Amino acid sequence: MEDVxxxxxxxxxxxxxxxxxxxxxxxxxxxxxxxxxxVGRGDIGAAWVGHxxxxxxxxxxxxxxxxxxxxxxxxxxxxCSSGSTAIWDAALALRAGAYDIVLALGVEHMxxxxxxxxxxxxxxxxAQLGLTMPGIYAMRAQRYMLQYGVEPQDIAxxxxxxKRNAAMNPLSHFKKAVTLEEVMQGRLIADPLRxxxxxxxxxxxxxxxxxxxxxxKQLGGSRAIKxxxxxxxxxxxxxxxxxxxxEDLTWRTAEAAxxxxxxxxxxxxxxxxxxCFSIAEALRVEGMGLVPHGEYVARVGKGEMDLNxxxxxxxxxxxxxxxxxxxxxxxxxxxxxxxxxxxDAGERQIENAKIGVAxxxxxxxxxxxxxxxxxxxxxx
Amino acid sequence: MVNLDEAEVSPRADNFVIENGKVRLRAxxxxxxxxxxxxxxxxxPGDGTSSxxxxxxxxxxxxxxxxxxxxxxxxxxxxxxxxxxxxxxxxRVLLPFDGSEPxxxxxxxxxxxxxxxxxxxxxxxxMPHAKLGL
Numbered sequence: 045m046e047d048v049x050x051x052x053x054x055x056x057x058x059x060x061x062x063x064x065x066x067x068x069x070x071x072x073x074x075x076x077x078x079x080x081x082x083v084g085r086g087d088i089g090a091a092w093v094g095h096x097x098x099x100x101x102x103x104x105x106x107x108x109x110x111x112x113x114x115x116x117x118x119x120x121x122x123x124c125s126s127g128s129t130a131i132w133d134a135a136l137a138l139r140a141g142a143y144d145i146v147l148a149l150g151v152e153h154m155x156x157x158x159x160x161x162x163x164x165x166x167x168x169x170x171a172q173l174g175l176t177m178p179g180i181y182a183m184r185a186q187r188y189m190l191q192y193g194v195e196p197q198d199i200a201x202x203x204x205x206x207k208r209n210a211a212m213n214p215l216s217h218f219k220k221a222v223t224l225e226e227v228m229q230g231r232l233i234a235d236p237l238r239x240x241x242x243x244x245x246x247x248x249x250x251x252x253x254x255x256x257x258x259x260x261k262q263l264g265g266s267r268a269i270k271x272x273x274x275x276x277x278x279x280x281x282x283x284x285x286x287x288x289x290x291e292d293l294t295w296r297t298a299e300a301a302x303x304x305x306x307x308x309x310x311x312x313x314x315x316x317x318x319x320c321f322s323i324a325e326a327l328r329v330e331g332m333g334l335v336p337h338g339e340y341v342a343r344v345g346k347g348e349m350d351l352n353x354x355x356x357x358x359x360x361x362x363x364x365x366x367x368x369x370x371x372x373x374x375x376x377x378x379x380x381x382x383x384x385x386x387x388d389a390g391e392r393q394i395e396n397a398k399i400g401v402a403x404x405x406x407x408x409x410x411x412x413x414x415x416x417x418x419x420x421x422x423x424x
Numbered sequence: 425m426v427n428l429d430e431a432e433v434s435p436r437a438d439n440f441v442i443e444n445g446k447v448r449l450r451a452x453x454x455x456x457x458x459x460x461x462x463x464x465x466x467x468x469p470g471d472g473t474s475s476x477x478x479x480x481x482x483x484x485x486x487x488x489x490x491x492x493x494x495x496x497x498x499x500x501x502x503x504x505x506x507x508x509x510x511x512x513x514x515x516r517v518l519l520p521f522d523g524s525e526p527x528x529x530x531x532x533x534x535x536x537x538x539x540x541x542x543x544x545x546x547x548x549x550x551m552p553h554a555k556l557g558l
Binding site: 160171178179186231281283285 | 439457459461463469470488489490491492493494495496497498500504506508510514515516518519520526529541542551
């Protein structure tokens with residue numbers, strides 16, 4: 045099997061883009077990624093394009109705007125993991141030897157597609173009973189507080205950390221740090237979660253050019269970063285009365301990635317994880333086995349997950365600070381890992397960053413523990 | 425009897441019966457692995473077998489967790505309280521809560537009919553709710 049490398053990255057600013065169509069945003073990310081990779085449009089063998097609310101043939105529309113057509117284009121919907129699933133698909137095709145240069149793109153124009161709280165699909169029975177995405181994470185936060193003896197302001201520190209990091213990221217939706225007092229004075233969205241603890245409605249796109257090791261040798265690029273693992277799993281049917289603070293889906297996905305990469309959780313230097321809500325970051329990092337269950341929130345309080353801490357988490361600002369254009373999110377996480385591993389992260393640069401992990405987990409469907417989860421491990 | 429075909433094609437929020445004044449949710453129990461599912465299914469989502477039997481859940485349970493939803497989609501009138509209720513039949517079900525103050529985790533609830541939080545033409549819909557037990 046061929047080893048896979050990320051050769052080029054591109055990302056638009058995340059935020060509100062009323063003057064740009066989703067195709068414009070997608071094309072902008074693709075153009076940046078091609079130019080970063082130093083390859084031409086004609087070199088791309090196939091493309092996978094992740095999006096959730098963008099309607100028919102988003103991939104073809106975006107690539108047309110970037111001057112690419114005729115090649116296999118696969119539109120990928122996997123809730124918030126759509127973009128990272130596109131990377132998983134692209135990696136499979138490269139490993140199988142079907143192509144040697146491919147593109148993975150994620151794009152979402154949320155401000156025109158959505159308003160208010162995100163909810164499961166309207167046909168889902170829990171959506172019909174009033175469940176929203178903030179609602180499900182708030183209910184998990186209530187259990188976390190009870191089981192591990194933490195208070196809402198302890199969880200809120202995750203939002204303070206991520207918005208502080210986002211203020212150092214020129215592509216972030218939010219560019220202003222917030223204090224714990226400001227987070228705690230924010231409007232309640234679903235108790236105990238307040239406004240700053242919920243990811244914003246953002247527009248944006250991110251793209252990566254991926255190549256096989258043999259193609260990389262031919263091209264001779266020195267800025268390529270190895271995609272040592274890419275794993276995808278779905279949530280299992282929930283039977284009985286399970287502990288909602290434990291993410292079996294996250295663990296199974298991470299475990300597969302650790303095995304593929306040949307690295308253990310103790311060797312991970314930094315992580316980008318799916319912090320759609322403040323509490324989600326705790327559930328994910330614990331779920332990946334990076335911190336024991338129930339300890340994450342206290343460790344954030346001690347600064348261990350800061351950019352200069354022992355395990356920096358969401359140095360990009362995460363979904364809470366950088367923004368969350370659903371389809372683009374998982375690709376943007378990998379873009380951040382590449383920047384860090386190249387030493388190109390500027391003010392956010394993590395010292396001695398050698399092994400980074402990106403975790404993306406999305407959606408809610410009644411009956412299963414989660415919908416889709418991806419874990420990508422990149423090694424410098 | 426539960427019309428399983430209907431339930432399977434379109435899981436509905438009104439999968440319940442009222443029996444001797446008690447509201448009971450309609451569920452399925454797998455004759456093979458014993459797992460209980462709400463709403464009813466004709467194929468077991470746990471083991472994939474087709475030996476599902478009708479089951480009615482108890483009319484009371486325990487609050488596993490809760491929240492107050494203060495922002496939602498337009499079909500719902502905010503704020504409203506949501507709870508996950510653990511039933512003695514070993515199944516957890518999401519329900520709206522009848523009451524403006526949320527219950528405590530571990531609180532005993534009974535299942536009652538009440539209006540909301542879903543609305544149609546500005547009228548709240550009657551649906552099963554959890555309510556603090558007497």
